[in-house]
Amino acid sequence: MPTYNIHWVPDNTSEFEVFGGNSKTRTWRNFVSSLTVNSVPVPIGVPGLPIGFHTLTGIVSINLTPIFRNGFNPPYGTQSSIASGVLTYNSPFNLDAFTFLSGAPFPIQYNPNPLLISVFYEVFTLVGLINNSTNSASSSLVWSGMSIDTNGTYDIISSVWVINNLTHPNNSKLFSPGDTVQITTNPPPPPNTYDFTQVTQIRLNGDTMIITLQTQDEIQFIIPPDKDDPNPPITLLNPASFSGEALVGFISIVRGAASGIYTITPGKTNDTLYIGSQSGNQTTDNKIPDPFAKTGFIGG
Amino acid sequence: MAKKGFVGEVLHFGSVRFRVTGSGNLRSTLHSLDDITSDILPNIVMANATNTEPLILANFTEQRAYLEFKTTAINETFSIDKIVIFIKPVATGYPQ
Numbered sequence: 001m002p003t004y005n006i007h008w009v010p011d012n013t014s015e016f017e018v019f020g021g022n023s024k025t026r027t028w029r030n031f032v033s034s035l036t037v038n039s040v041p042v043p044i045g046v047p048g049l050p051i052g053f054h055t056l057t058g059i060v061s062i063n064l065t066p067i068f069r070n071g072f073n074p075p076y077g078t079q080s081s082i083a084s085g086v087l088t089y090n091s092p093f094n095l096d097a098f099t100f101l102s103g104a105p106f107p108i109q110y111n112p113n114p115l116l117i118s119v120f121y122e123v124f125t126l127v128g129l130i131n132n133s134t135n136s137a138s139s140s141l142v143w144s145g146m147s148i149d150t151n152g153t154y155d156i157i158s159s160v161w162v163i164n165n166l167t168h169p170n171n172s173k174l175f176s177p178g179d180t181v182q183i184t185t186n187p188p189p190p191p192n193t194y195d196f197t198q199v200t201q202i203r204l205n206g207d208t209m210i211i212t213l214q215t216q217d218e219i220q221f222i223i224p225p226d227k228d229d230p231n232p233p234i235t236l237l238n239p240a241s242f243s244g245e246a247l248v249g250f251i252s253i254v255r256g257a258a259s260g261i262y263t264i265t266p267g268k269t270n271d272t273l274y275i276g277s278q279s280g281n282q283t284t285d286n287k288i289p290d291p292f293a294k295t296g297f298i299g300g
Numbered sequence: 301m302a303k304k305g306f307v308g309e310v311l312h313f314g315s316v317r318f319r320v321t322g323s324g325n326l327r328s329t330l331h332s333l334d335d336i337t338s339d340i341l342p343n344i345v346m347a348n349a350t351n352t353e354p355l356i357l358a359n360f361t362e363q364r365a366y367l368e369f370k371t372t373a374i375n376e377t378f379s380i381d382k383i384v385i386f387i388k389p390v391a392t393g394y395p396q
Contacts, residue, residue: 269375287374297333298313298385299364300306 161185161248163234166220175253177225180212183234183248188217196236205232227253310391313339313360316367318383319353322346324376328369332362346378353382361390 167179175181183202188195195216202209202221213220219236234248270285313330320326326346330339339360367385371378 269377285374290370290372291376291378292368292370293378293380294369295367295383295385297364297366298387299311299362300308 163249163251173249173251175223175251177223177227177253177255180220180222181234181251182213183219183236185217199236201237203235203237205229223253229253306389308363308393309389310361310363310394311365311387312390313358313362313365313385313387315355315357315386316341316384317353317355317386318380319350320344320346320369320378320380321348321350322371322376322378323348324371324373324378326369326371326378328356328367330358330360330362330365330367332360333364337362346376363394 162184163173164182164184165173165175165179166182168174168176183196185196196214196219197216199211199214199219202211202219204221204223204227207224207227209221209224211219211221231250231252233250236246236248270287272283272285274283316328316330323346326344328341328344330341332338337360339358341356341358344354344356367383369378369380
C-alpha cells in the first residue's frame with residue numbers, strides 16, 4: 001500500500017475570497033496549483049490526471065493563510081478565530097474530483113478539464129462558517145497561500161469515464177433522442193469510492209434521467225424524445241463521492257429529419273423541405289429543379 | 301386548298317416570338333432531334349405584366365427542332381400563352 005505525501009501549492013496570486021452577509025458570494029482567482037504526490041508532480045489540466053485520491057490512513061490537513069480585508073462579526077468575525085485556517089480530515093477521505101457543478105452559490109465552472117481535486121469544496125466548508133455570520137454584507141476575507149501537506153497511505157483513483165452510444169456504436173458522441181447512452185469507467189474503481197453503484201442520479205443538462213443499467217463500472221440511460229438541447233453536459237451525482245456532482249462530458253444531440261406528406265400549395269414557387277438539426281426541425285426553401293416547357297417538333 | 305406541310309426539308313429557324321409573363325429570367329433553347337445540336341437564345345427578363353412580345357433572333361438550321369423554355373433560379377416563374385416560330389426551308393432534304 002503506497003504512502004503519500006501530498007504537497008499542493010497554488011501559485012502566488014491564488015486567492016479565495018469570501019463575501020459574507022447578504023451577498024454570500026465567493027470568488028477565487030488564478031487558482032492554478034501544482035500538485036505532487038511523493039514528490040512526483042501530478043499533471044493538472046491534462047488527460048491522465050487522477051480524478052481523486054482515496055486516503056486510507058493519516059490525516060489530511062488543509063492549511064490556509066487568511067488575510068482579512070474587512071472584519072467579520074463574532075463568532076467568526078475575528079481574525080484569531082480562524083487565523084490558523086486549518087481543516088483536518090481523518091481517513092478514509094476522498095480528495096475528490098470536482099467540477100464546481102454543485103450549483104449556486106458556487107459558480108459553474110468546467111475548466112480546467114479534466115477534473116480538479118475537490119479540496120476546493122472542502123475549503124468551502126470553512127467558508128460556510130463565514131456564511132453564517134450576520135450583518136457583514138460588506139465584509140470580505142481572502143485566503144492565500146493555501147497548501148495541503150500531509151502523509152498517509154492512499155489509493156489513486158485514476159479511472160477514466162467514457163461516453164458511448166450503444167444504439168449507434170459508430171457515433172461515439174453523436175446522439176439522437178431515444179439512443180442509449182453508456183458511461184463506462186475503466187478500470188473499475190474500488191468499491192465504495194467512485195464506482196457507479198454509488199451514483200444516485202444522472203443528469204443531462206440538469207434534467208434527471210432514468211437509469212436503465214447500473215453496475216460498478218457501467219451506467220446507462222436513454223435520451224428522452226423531447227430533449228432538444230444540442231450539446232448537453234452529462235453529470236453524475238454521488239453524494240458520497242466526487243463532491244456530489246461531477247461532469248462526465250458533453251454530447252451532441254441531433255434530431256432526425258421529420259417525415260410527412262407533400263402537399264400542393266397554389267402559387268408556391270419553391271419546395272419547402274424539413275431538415276434535422278441540433279435545434280429541432282427546421283425548414284429550408286429549395287428551388288424546383290429547372291422547371292421547363294417544350295413545344296412539339298417543328299418541321300416534317 | 302390546305303397549305304402543304306414540310307416533309308424532310310432542311311429548315312432555318314430565324315427567330316421566335318412569344319408572349320410571356322412571370323418573374324426572373326426566361327431561358328429558351330432550340331433543340332434538334334435527339335438533342336444532338338442546340339441553339340441557346342438570349343434570355344428574356346420577365347415581368348408580371350407586359351405589353352410587348354419581343355422578337356428573339358435565332359440562327360439554327362435543322363430538319364426538325366423544338367423550342368424549350370426554362371428557369372434556373374429559385375422562385376422564378378413563367379407563363380406563356382402564344383408562341384410564333386419563324387422558319388424558312390433552305391434545302392429540300394439531306395442527301396444520303
